[in-house]
Structures are given as C-alpha cells and as structure tokens.
Amino acid sequence: MKITCDPKYNIAYISFREKTARVETLHVSDSVNIDITPDGTIYGIELLNAKEQLGDIKDRKSLVVNIATTKKTKANSSGKRSR
Numbered sequence: 512m513k514i515t516c517d518p519k520y521n522i523a524y525i526s527f528r529e530k531t532a533r534v535e536t537l538h539v540s541d542s543v544n545i546d547i548t549p550d551g552t553i554y555g556i557e558l559l560n561a562k563e564q565l566g567d568i569k570d571r572k573s574l575v576v577n578i579a580t581t582k583k584t585k586a587n588s589s590g591k592r593s594r
Contacts, residue, residue: 515576516561523561530554 516523534546534554542564544557558564575584 513576514565515578517578518562519579521559521561523558523565525556525558526554528552528554 513526514523515526530546532548532552532554534548536557537545537547539545542559544559546554546557548554576582
C-alpha cells in the first residue's frame with residue numbers, strides 16, 4: 512500500500528495495487544472516490560480532504576509520496592523515518 516499526497520490541493524490517494532486493469536471511479540461522497548474494477552477489485556481510494564480524513568499521517572508506519580516534490584518518507588521496522 513502506498514499513500515500519495517498533494518498538500519497544496521489537500522488530496523491523498525491510497526493505492527492498494529498498481530493499476531493494471533481498467534477501473535471505474537465510484538463517487539462515494541463529496542470527499543471520497545474509489546477506483547474499482549468490474550470484478551470488484553479495489554485499486555485505490557481518493558480522499559479530497561486528506562488532512563481532515565487522515566489526520567497526522569507522519570506518526571504512522573507508511574510510505575508517503577508528495578507528488579509535488581516526489582519526496583518519499585517511510586517508517587522502517589524500528590519506527591524511525593528513512594528517505
């Protein structure tokens with residue numbers, strides 16, 4: 512799983528897998544869209560108000576990619592950040 516974020520536009524995308532198939536975007540609410548294949552496989556979730564929905568993601572073990580700068584930050588097994 513990978514979370515990409517664009518702080519300028521307050522948008523995040525949670526990718527569960529690379530898009531290798533055609534997906535349909537389901538509009539769940541004004542702030543959530545889900546990319547899904549015809550067989551029901553979820554490829555990702557788009558959050559249109561990321562800060563409000565994710566909170567402070569830097570304290571979680573994750574990979575965060577800022578698409579504006581392509582800067583990547585992830586937590587290793589000890590919980591310390593590496594780039």
